[in-house]
Amino acid sequence: MRSSPTRPTEPQMDAAQIRLHRLRSHLLVEPAATVPDVARRLFAVQAQDFAAGRWALGIRTSGGPAVGDVDRAFDAGLLVRAWTQRGTLHIVEPGSVGAILDVTGERQTRAYGIDPGVLDRGERVFRSALAAEAPLTRAAFVDALQRDGVAGSVAAGTRILTALSIRGVLALGPVVPRDEGVAREQYLVALPPRGPAGDDPAVDLLVAYLRGHGPATGADFAWWAGLPAGQARGAAGRAGDRVVALDGELLDVPEEPTTAVPDPALPGTIALPAFDEYVLSYADRSIGMGAGDRMNVGPTANGMVRPVILRGGVAVGTWSLSLAVGSSGIPAATLFDGESDAGVGDALARVGGFFGRQ
Template sequence: MDAAEVRSRRLRSHLLAESAATVTDVAGRLFAVQAQDFAAGRWALGIRTSGEVTVGEVDRAFDDGRLVRAWTQRGTLHIVEPAAVGAILAVTGERQARAYGIDAEVLDRGERVFRTVLAAAGPLTRAAFVDALQRDGIAGSVTAGSRILTALSIRGVLALGPVVPREEGVAREQYLVALPPPGAASEDPTADLLIAYLRGHGPASSSDFAWWAGLPAGAARAAADRAEERLISFGDGLLALPDTGGATLVGTVALPAFDEYVLSYADRSVGMGAGDRLTVGPTANGMVRPVLLRGGVAVGTWALSLAAGSRGIPEATLFPAESDAGVSEALARVRGFFGFA
């Protein structure tokens, strides 16, 4: 499969050619949306949703419990539907938990504190929970408390839910919520997670899936072998679901930082040249810049300050020899989403 067809099929999988009806439909399709940067994660949903959706509409999906943000994979926050958290953690949780190395007894105590304080005090911020852990002698510092909080999310206990109101500027914090118990266990959770990944990201290789899920390459390959009858293999290592085809290549769109279209592959050469990948990232400190995408190919980067008092004027930097066709319209959509238009 040539690069143009890969891009065409991925644009459709990523809902960048045909938008979804609601923000929760987007989350369901991509299954887990990178959202360490909360504003960027919300725009990742907004750009894939039909109509003039705003950040307030996305926030309502968190406020009414349709979406949460949790440490589902790679030790990184992702936006997911609550029911999907258990399915992902069934595959990624044990490996992530080992990386944190926090004693099970400490986590048991932390979980009891979380459930007690949540029941007694109602809406609970991250800072308030970490403070409670310190008062109970479970965490000796804010850093230790934050690690326990993250480990409890990886355990499937808690997630970030309703958005904490902010008087000025775009809200950035969320209240903690208790996650529902996981559903019935899958017979093959890793193969099922591969299918979910390909539905929102394919075509992709088992190596791409391994990177996205934070799994060993061998485990990802074995899952692909077990799921062989549910997949189409293109003979070049790329896999897709049978019901996914190509799409008309879209015009210019402004993807957020850390967007799944850019980040969720081990091999990112399809949509960017080597020099452009150095500009976009991931950089040495792990940053991935917002990207201007045209026809599935990165043509530049952009930036927009969301700080309180900002005028919301975006700045675009085009790669050499690229035109500014459609850039103003793409950035105007970002401004409208965040309430600057």
């Protein structure tokens, strides 16, 4: 994409500079002070896998938080998990959900194809059940939908639940306590009323994406937000001086540094979770993938994106950790051919400590 006449331009960036700047944008060089600060910076953190989404927040927060510290942000109402884009769950600040759905909601709602009247009835059931049964689990709400004749099956009720999240009605909030192992379920909460949309919600979303992911292209933004390419290009074209044009089609926000010399000692070796934003959030993933590809990282045919070992901003292997009760609880790494295991043990120990598996 060529820069508009009113758009600032910056010097060209090579792959190493892009990589370093993305690491900074993603808070992988300088972590945030608090867990909600991470969600605010990245704006929407992929979290279909709840454990992975919590580690994505934990690794970007200073002070070495544990999974319980992240859960307390949900319990306090500072974070929710909602179907904001691409038909998948993301961790978002409650007040930001509407800003994303202003851009992505209509397209997602069409994809679900549920009659608006059914959703109206489903919303009434939700608000009634929440008032009567709070805290309200997903299973209890789906049961209520079936009892009231809104859904004919568990599967239909689950689809209505998701569509109501896309409508901006509900989200997943406080974590359901669990006696053993890492908690996986969340109670349903009502989302706050959606505030008035800005003058150009798509441009606002583009700027928010670049602040936590840049530099990136319009095609990257389209993939992350689940938008048609033309809609994303239009937002980039209207952004004016709210973004800067870099080498080729790369865009970024002007207040972020774009010409820093990479420091090869940063950020060292770290273990990113499955579906991490640093790996997943670009149409072209070559900058951070290194020797990794769809065969060993993903997205695979079933959509899986494996956890990766990252060194200097490049994937050098994958790792795994079972959180099932009775499992060994010991993370294990598989490095790509020719890669050193330097720092891998410490990186995996950090994961184990977060989940209380040491």
